[in-house]
Amino acid sequence: MSEFLVFFLHGLAYAGLLFLVSAGLTLVFGMMNVLNFAHAAMYMLGAYFSYTLMLHTQGQLWLSIIVCPIALFIIGALIERFLLRRVHAYGHVSELLLTFGLAYIITELVKWYWGNYPLALNIGGFLGETIQFLGLSYPVYRIFVFACGALVAIILAVILQKTRLGIIIRAAVNDNEMVDALGVNVPLVFMGVFAFGAALSGFAGVIAGPLLSTYPGMANDILVDAFVVIVVGGFGSLAGAVIASLIIGELQSFGALLFPKLSIALVYLLMVVVLILKPSGLFGEEQ
Amino acid sequence: MKRRKKGWLFLLCSFLMVLWPVLAMGADTIKLGVTEPLSGTFKDIGERYLDGVKYAVETINAGGGLLGKKIEIIPIDSELKPDVASRKAQNLILKEGVKFFCGGTGSSVGAAMSQLANRENVIFYTYGMEAASLTGDKCNKNFFRATSNTDTRSYALAVLMAQKGYKSIAIVAQDYSFGKEAVAAFKKKMAELSPQTKIVAELYHPAGTKDFAPYVSQIVAAKPDAIFTPNWGNDLTLLLKQGRPMGMKQKIFSYYINDEVVIGSLGDDSLVIGDMGVEIYTLSAPTKKNKEFVAKFYKDRGYYPVMRGKGYVATMFWAEAVKKAGSFDVNAIIKAWEGLSYDGPAGVWTMRAADHQTQLPFWVVEIVKNNPYYKHAFEKHAGVINAKDVEVPVDQTGCKMSN
Structure with a gap:
């Protein structure tokens, strides 16, 4: 029984991380219909900013959690205002190519500035400790990662469902001309959504850095996972991202225990099964 | 005006591209192509290995070259892709007559390069590709492994x-x-x-x-x-x-x-x-030659030859084979390298003739806090394992070399 609980916890922690990484991606896609390939590169920027900040503040993760998302918010806003908006009229392929190119540029800039090798980043204080329960030692940080994921999910749900801002955002998605006519500044809303997506990816980077280590290949490594989450959950669906993260997290954890021979393919098998049964993903809207 | 400027620039670039190989061929040097991933995720590994080979070549050139000729290194970005590495190498063979190649990253790259070397009758040696099959069922006379295997x-x-x-x-x-x-x-x-x-x-x-x-x-x-x-x-x-x-x-x-x-x-x-x-190569290996090598490398470069030492020792081993052959003839060098022993910084290495797998000692290390190399923890010498204790008999390798 305690073994089951431990593997369940492992799955939860990883699910929290998966959700953090994919939330911004699915949000931007759902609201703006832009598949942001640069999302993982922004996540990487978040992790590297956090590294530099923590280097100069003796490992104050709290400061990174506040500063890095703000920095990424500004970068995201600038990208939307000066790049994405200009190619918007030319359709999805141009937007895709633009974010694709941005991903390369950001990744290379990171390598150029921080160097092409992994960086040491360790968490001090309470978050870096391990707690004992059920006769096992469990790192506090893993619990913290899950808590962050859960918190972000709740905040997003409240904003979108319960606030005036959420109503405007959802309305702008459905019929942006109508919302425009009602006096809402739609381009500003879209800029805000994209910037918020970037801030979320930066936050994910801050949280992931100490757990997955901060290294030049981290963007590419996480991008596939994030895409799997939003394909399984349904493009643009936040609830789908939550459920898909949980399923994939638990699947990887228990897969390693129960079907070790399959663990390399398990997640992709899930994706295939979901796509066969429901091509739009678990919570995706039928076209 | 702007358009015309662009036109000139384009013309100049095309000229340079066409002429570059011709210009580069002018000097009378022996070329050594080094296939490493020099871009992408594994760039740091490729660059460290390349640095080791470069240092060996600088050392040889400073001592008057090899058989009186200077060696010139041609870095080849393999992108860790077998087809990319072998295509670029093939071009160098055809256009510049390069006869010697080496590389250390990616056994799949090694398998492709080994095939190419055999087809074009050039030499490829590795200091880092460790898949046993390269000197097993995929072995051939043009491929040499100057390192260990899995x-x-x-x-x-x-x-x-x-x-x-x-x-x-x-x-x-x-x-x-x-x-x-x-x-x-x-x-x-x-x-x-x-x-x-x-x-x-x-x-x-x-x-x-x-x-x-x-x-x-x-x-x-x-x-x-x-x-x-x-x-x-x-x-x-x-x-x-x-x-x-x-x-x-x-x-x-x-x-x-x-x-x-x-x-x-x-x-x-x-x-x-x-x-x-x-x-197979460690900073802490207590041979006299290694102490001299590490000290000189640090003096010249300002850092230690971790990993790089493998590229260095293997390239020195290749140079010994060329010296013994007394010419740059590929067949003569293959013959000379087979059975050759080289007493270098990493101890005595012997190239086994039957499968071209170097028989070499392993240096044991333990990670300790205080070390003379880095502020963080690093290795301490903790013994040596002799080549004969880890020898794989030729009949168990699956290698059948045809001449």
């Missing part, structure tokens, strides 16, 4: 762990051919040397795993005396980083533990102190 390295670690008398061992490895071959060889030698030792866990995870917790829990539950892993790079970093806080306290015996990049990126020496490994 069989011998696993054997060396088995010898070391058998000496320590562990009763139970857990194994964790990447789920692809390299990890599986390394584990198979390790288990074979361990069963031979210490039949009473139990393998209490044998886990394979996808290469590039991000969450090691599910694997660490299984290792901890198996309660082994020690852990064996052929993991490298981030898969080693994360195993240590995520595993240690979860109660995985055992000594780890790893293929590549004395990697200053891995240890540096841990940022916490306590995660790695006490772990052990074997390597």
Whole structure:
């Protein structure tokens, strides 16, 4: 029984991380219909900013959690205002190519500035400790990662469902001309959504850095996972991202225990099964 | 006006592109093509290896060159793709008559380069590609391995762990051919040397795993005396980083533990102190030639030749074969290299004629806090394992070399 609980916890922690990484991606896609390939590169920027900040503040993760998302918010806003908006009229392929190119540029800039090798980043204080329960030692940080994921999910749900801002955002998605006519500044809303997506990816980077280590290949490594989450959950669906993260997290954890021979393919098998049964993903809207 | 300027620039560039090989061919040098990933994720590994080969070439050139000729290095970005590496090398063979190639990263690149070398009758030697099959069923007369392979390295670690008398061992490895071959060889030698030792866990995870917790829990539950892993790079970093806080306290015996990049990126020496490994070239190998080499390298470059030493020693070994042949004729060099012994910084290396696998000693290292090289933890010399203790008999390699 305690073994089951431990593997369940492992799955939860990883699910929290998966959700953090994919939330911004699915949000931007759902609201703006832009598949942001640069999302993982922004996540990487978040992790590297956090590294530099923590280097100069003796490992104050709290400061990174506040500063890095703000920095990424500004970068995201600038990208939307000066790049994405200009190619918007030319359709999805141009937007895709633009974010694709941005991903390369950001990744290379990171390598150029921080160097092409992994960086040491360790968490001090309470978050870096391990707690004992059920006769096992469990790192506090893993619990913290899950808590962050859960918190972000709740905040997003409240904003979108319960606030005036959420109503405007959802309305702008459905019929942006109508919302425009009602006096809402739609381009500003879209800029805000994209910037918020970037801030979320930066936050994910801050949280992931100490757990997955901060290294030049981290963007590419996480991008596939994030895409799997939003394909399984349904493009643009936040609830789908939550459920898909949980399923994939638990699947990887228990897969390693129960079907070790399959663990390399398990997640992709899930994706295939979901796509066969429901091509739009678990919570995706039928076209 | 602007358009015209662009036109001129374009013309100039095309001229340079056409003329470059011709201009470069002018000097009378011997060219050595070095295939390494010089872009992408594994760039740092490729650059370190290339640096070692470069240092060997600089040393040879400073001493008057090879048979009176200067050596010129041509870096080839393999992008870690077999087809890219062999296409670029093929071009160099056809256009510039390059006869010598080497490389250290990616056994799949090695297999393609080995085939190409055999077809075009040039020489390819490796200082880092370790898939046993390269000198096994894929062997040919144009391919030389001036390094260890998964069989011998696993054997060396088995010898070391058998000496320590562990009763139970857990194994964790990447789920692809390299990890599986390394584990198979390790288990074979361990069963031979210490039949009473139990393998209490044998886990394979996808290469590039991000969450090691599910694997660490299984290792901890198996309660082994020690852990064996052929993991490298981030898969080693994360195993240590995520595993240690979860109660995985055992000594780890790893293929590549004395990697200053891995240890540096841990940022916490306590995660790695006490772990052990074997390597064909180490900074701490106590030979007189190595002490001189390390001191001179540090004086010239300002850093230590970790990993780079492998490219250096292998290239010096190749140069010995050329000297013995007395010419740059490929067939003569192949003949000269077979059976040749070279007493260098890493001890005595002998190129076995039957499969072109160098027989060499392994240097044992233990990771300690205080070391003369880095501020963070690094290696201490902890013994040597002789070449004959890890020898794989030729009839077990699967190599049938045709002339």
